[in-house]
Amino acid sequence: MPNPYAKIFSEPGAKGFSAAAFVGRLPLAMAPIGIVAMLSQTLGEYWLAGAVAATYGIGNAFLAPQISRLVDRYGQTRVAAPATVVSALAFLLLILASHLAWPAWTLFAAALGAATLPSMSAMVRARWSELFRDRPELNTAFAFESSADELLYITGASLSVGLAAAWFPEAGMLACTLFLVLGSAAFLAQRGTEPPVRAPQADGPTGSAIGLRPVQIVTLALIFVGAIFATAEVSSIAITKELGEPGGASLVIGVYALGSFVLGLVLGAINPTMPLQRQLLIALSVLMLTSLPLLVAGSSVALLAAAVFLSGVAISPTFITAFGLIERRVPASMLTEGVTWVMTGIGIGMALGAFVAGWVVDTFGPQNGFWVSVVASAAAWITVALGQRTLAGERAAAPAAAATALSR
Structure with missing residues (x-):
């Protein structure tokens, strides 16, 4: 192969x-x-x-x-x-x-x-x-x-x-x-690989890319995913400190990224043909299910690392399919801005997730910080599930062509 x-x-x-x-x-x-x-x-x-x-x-x-x-x-x-x-x-x-x-x-x-x-x-x-x-x-x-x-x-x-x-x-x-x-x-x-500047199509969308429904849906979903990412870091630091092994936080956070890194490369090699909006929903389903073991994984650093590794495997596939959807649903003349909004959503989610997880840890204890991951993953899944029809639409750059195709 x-x-x-x-x-x-x-x-x-x-x-x-x-x-x-x-x-x-x-x-x-x-x-x-x-x-x-x-x-x-x-x-x-x-x-x-x-x-x-x-x-x-x-x-x-x-x-x-x-x-x-x-x-x-x-x-x-x-x-x-x-x-x-x-x-x-x-x-x-x-x-x-x-x-x-x-x-x-x-x-x-x-x-x-x-x-x-x-x-x-x-x-x-x-x-x-x-x-x-x-x-x-x-x-x-x-x-x-x-x-x-x-x-x-x-x-x-x-x-x-x-x-x-x-x-x-x-x-x-x-x-x-x-x-x-x-x-x-x-x-x-x-300069040889720099994308050429493309003028917006006369019958295509204008204004900012954030005004497009697919960008709004994916960005909102990735705000929740960013919160999951930050919660894993904050909660892991708090739990390892409570266990008396604060140095273990580096190991836990490292394996979290490792799980996502490896599966992301595997997904790219397999290159599945399933529609991207369904791939995204499946990735978020896995993310939601694998967040549940985190709620009972605070008894040791080894158990925490294993649970965090499992919960991280769907992060990179989520990112891959999200950016793929933006590429297909946003006009070429808006692509850089569309991708940037999604990246911004991740950053906003990480900031909000760190704040909320920190408050939960301080108020209810280190182990309960992972409830933020559970709630955020469910919210991301609901967002994408409700947006399946929109995310399955034709490329926004060619609405006239899509209308012609539907009329045949």
């Missing part, structure tokens, strides 16, 4: 832009925790560190879709290059403000400027879509990128904290900025 991943990377330019994107999106995982690690050490105030990190996160959640909308309209290089420069300079300003103990308002201003970070995850998926539009290889490419995202979130956060602890407080954020500049420059320099 031929290797499907070897096939997608045999396309001219695929290895180059994918490798550059891997480096360029490390800041997505490194920046939030890196800001906390840096400011908590230099200023000694966790509330301020958290508030600055939240400013960056919320700012990026709002700005990234707007930047991606401009990318769709004017091209990746013309928009992402200046946005990256602004973000990198703001990161450097934040590092300097932290090191020199400048007034707090400068930290918040710099964090907001750094939030202009473009969505590298969306831009790399746009390039894969250009190579394999309406071909089965696209699912394999999305599977690879979703698995890479899982790996990046774990390694990026660990690298950022590890550098700050081992070297000096600003080390993680300096590395984050370096990866942003080098990765983005290498990615944008590869």
Whole structure:
């Protein structure tokens, strides 16, 4: 059986832009925790560190879709290059403000400027879509990128904290900025694979991609999935601490990502032909069922790791099918923005999930934090189940063609 991943990377330019994107999106995982690690050490105030990190996160959640909308309209290089420069300079300003103990308002201003970070995850998926539009290889490419995202979130956060602890407080954020500049420059320099700018069709949808029903449904579902992801981290940390083995949290969180990473690669190799909206519903069904053992897995680190590994296997398949649906249901002229909204949904879900899970842990105990995962997985399933007809629709870019086909 031929290797499907070897096939997608045999396309001219695929290895180059994918490798550059891997480096360029490390800041997505490194920046939030890196800001906390840096400011908590230099200023000694966790509330301020958290508030600055939240400013960056919320700012990026709002700005990234707007930047991606401009990318769709004017091209990746013309928009992402200046946005990256602004973000990198703001990161450097934040590092300097932290090191020199400048007034707090400068930290918040710099964090907001750094939030202009473009969505590298969306831009790399746009390039894969250009190579394999309406071909089965696209699912394999999305599977690879979703698995890479899982790996990046774990390694990026660990690298950022590890550098700050081992070297000096600003080390993680300096590395984050370096990866942003080098990765983005290498990615944008590869003009041969950059998607062309496509004008919206005269009879197609206009405005923002978030106005499209499929984007709304998938984004809402992935807000709940992001909450599941964050809950696993918060609850695992709390349970391992209660068990007297706080170091076990790293193992538990690591196997959570590992389960999702492995199954994501397997799904991309198999490349099932079932309609994507049904695949998404099945993945969420598995996610909902595998969240239940978490409620009784707090007696040991080993049992917790096993339950968390099981609950993580459906995360990457959920991401893969969600991005596949966006590619098929959103016009090509809105694709980067559509993907970015979904990525934003995941980030919002992680932030809300961490907050709610933290409150549940503080109020009802560490083990009960996983009830957030149970409720969130059920909410994601209901969202997608109710949206099956909408998600099964024809590509939004060609409503006239769809109408013609229905009339035959």
